[in-house]
Amino acid sequence: MTLSELEERSQPNLDSAGAALMRELVTHLAQHRTALREEWVDRITDAHLLGAMTREEIFAEATSVYDTYVEALETRTLEALEAYAQNLSERIIPRGVETHEVVGIVLLLRDVLARSLFAKYHGDTSILNRVFDVYEPAANSIAITVAVGFVRERERVIREQQEAIRELSTPVLQVRERLLILPMIGLLDPHRARQLMEQLLRAIRANRAKVVVLDITGVAVMDASVANHMILTVDSARLLGARVIVTGLSPEIAQTLVNIGVDLSKMNTVGDLQGGIEEAERLLGYKVVPTAEPPPAAMAL
Amino acid sequence: MQVPILKQGPYLIATIQAALTDSDIVQLRDALVDQVVRHRARGVIIDVTALDVMDSFATGTLRDIAQMVRLRGAETVIVGIQPDVALAMVQMGLVLEGVTTTLDLEESLAYFQHKHNVLGRS
Amino acid sequence: MNPAGEATDLSVAIQNETDIVTARMRGRALALQIGFSPAQATLLATAISELARNILLYAQRGEVVLSVLENSHQAGVSVVARDVGPGIADLSRALEDGYSTSGRLGLGLPGVRRLADSFEIRSSPEGGTIVVVKMWCP
Known part of the structure; x- marks a missing residue:
């Protein structure tokens, strides 16, 4: 009843x-x-x-x-x-x-x-x-x-x-000028995936982002519909003028993507988040130089 | 409504200001393809920020422009596609493959300048 | 709305290119009015644009009728695109990506079918073509 x-x-x-x-x-x-x-x-x-x-x-x-x-x-x-x-x-x-x-x-x-x-x-x-x-x-x-x-x-x-939890659980983070990271966590349903997609695209415009790292390490499973939303996100971001790098694909999700026949030439994937950020910095023209050794001027003192 | 085309340095900039009919877009195509050689432009920038719908006709014509401009010796960049418009386009299967897109006018100028500097040096 | 809860239909005659723009602007306004998100309203406007253009390309004249749908927990919009043109000879091919008899991209109908919640099409050489598309507010 x-x-x-x-x-x-x-x-x-x-x-x-x-x-x-x-x-x-x-x-x-x-x-x-x-x-x-x-x-x-x-x-x-x-x-x-x-x-x-x-x-x-x-x-x-x-x-x-x-x-x-x-x-x-x-x-x-x-x-x-x-x-x-x-x-x-x-x-x-x-x-x-x-x-x-x-x-x-x-x-x-x-x-x-x-x-x-x-x-x-x-x-x-x-x-x-x-x-x-x-x-x-x-x-x-x-x-x-x-x-x-x-x-x-x-x-x-x-x-x-x-x-409220949904809003909190997927922040779009700006780590550098023109670089956004979207760490996705937990279970994604198509409705949520669609919301995220819209949220990310707006963030790209608002922050004038050029590169986005979409980290899905925290996503355990992804059905075909959510995987399709991810592909749509990558394509839409490109239309806006931003590149998307996907990191942290689990073997299961890789399997799903292959099964639904994703055009992999369009996806830029890097194994882990760190690698993804490095790739993003390269695309943005940053060069990361270690500063372990003190500069020569300091040596002279 | 006719789309104004401005010449800025080696670039042509077409800024769409309101919803376009199919003929308006075709007119834009013909004008750009004609002017690109007349002005010896190296790049064509089409600003679509004001478009709230890009359907198969608009997208197809923009792709045609990019291809025809390339045959005429220059490159086209589409700027300012709105998030909602991009979502509708990809869901329709309209992905503008082979066409460069940037966030805004500033970004497209930076893209061309970077590219032409690199090419100029080599 | 009438007592049966059905909205009055909004009909846009399609006879020239400007009508395509009018039809999709009306569709967007209606969608926003009943609670579609801007992204959803853009999807609907894009679908209307395709359907209206098909009328113009293949039948020269027809109409697009927009109406509000309601069930117990959702609102939606139905778009009926109707013409009395020559009909579509090969319906299944017209719904394939990349097929077009007009020399265009040919992504119109299959694209609309992909983004609509429901899509129906009937076509005959005598009766013309009617496409019914429904989109619901998520």
Whole structure:
């Protein structure tokens, strides 16, 4: 079942007797707010949930959750609760609160309230049954709403972080004037390969690069589609007026390139990154001279 | 729209300033091929920075220009292909093989000067 | 957009060279408007340029119709290039790299097919040629 399908399960409509009973329950839960809330916070602490938060914080949060919970039972609408769950998730996710903790505390509240109702009505089984008939479905949809809200917020945060990591993981580095290095690391999918390609071409123009060293030592595997993107990158860079040197091709990737029939005459490859940089410097007209021996002028002193 | 052609030293510089129709490109070809000998140019520079699309016709004609200019005794450099345009070209299979490309005008002049100095010395 | 969620089609008549430029400029603007990256919009504009030129070269007149595509998670653009010219005698050869009856490079149609997400072509001597190209926002 998808998240939205879960969420769309609306609370069952109550007949007038059910509605009256629900009002009675809500009154009971509101009257015993202080005691029930205390009990809930104790149960949370005993279960070692919300370890990232202090007891005061848990108590403050518990008060809001309790009131919103009872309000949701009373109004039989989930909008306010949804908004609260979203807001709560935004606050606690950065603190490292996990999904099982959020689900855990909502189920604990459901349990604490159920026990209180049981204590009140256990003398009359038929009323007790009707009480749970109206309470359980409402409590379940509240639990689902909070859990779904949390998971959704978490997924959003994860997506954002993934995007940020992607941006960070492939910097285009300028090592010398006119020379860029693009060290590619990790898994590349076609979407990512396309992004990288665009990023590199823009960097070439922005830095007026003449030579680019594309180091793929950190890329373990490359499927045909990603390999094709790499070839397209080499060709596009040439159209812009820059040469691309590819370094660090693993045996597996060399095999892939041969299998897809790459025109190797168009590829300038050098075994390792150091060799690639040396080749790039040669293309740029640099000459690297060792300075191990002191210059003659210094000898004379 | 006609493309202006400037003579600078031994080089002809054609700067495209807006989207060109096919006839405009053909006109540019004829003008360059004619003027390269008339001005005794050693190099032809075509600045395509302003082009936001280079399709098979534009690319094919630019390649024709490079080949015809070579037969007329000079070399052609294409400058300023935009990143997005380059991506579209290579995905179409239009790679302008055999034609020198540089980042911008300055770079193409440096390319020619370097080449002609080297040749001049030998 | 109409209530069915379909955008109104944008038709550009292709009768002379200027129309090629107009068609690809409209295509780029539409693509950018619905969220294509500049690189993707350039791909689409290039494809439109090729299709419009084919109309002019082989049929002298026709039209390019641009419309917005939408499914549950993506937007895209469809390009329909239509003419009532003589049709393409050998479709499979027309889609080979380097084949051209007009003396040009012959990379037009195969190039468009390579860069499009979907590519369909129908051609007959009676009904002319219709090419349908779709590109989706990644």
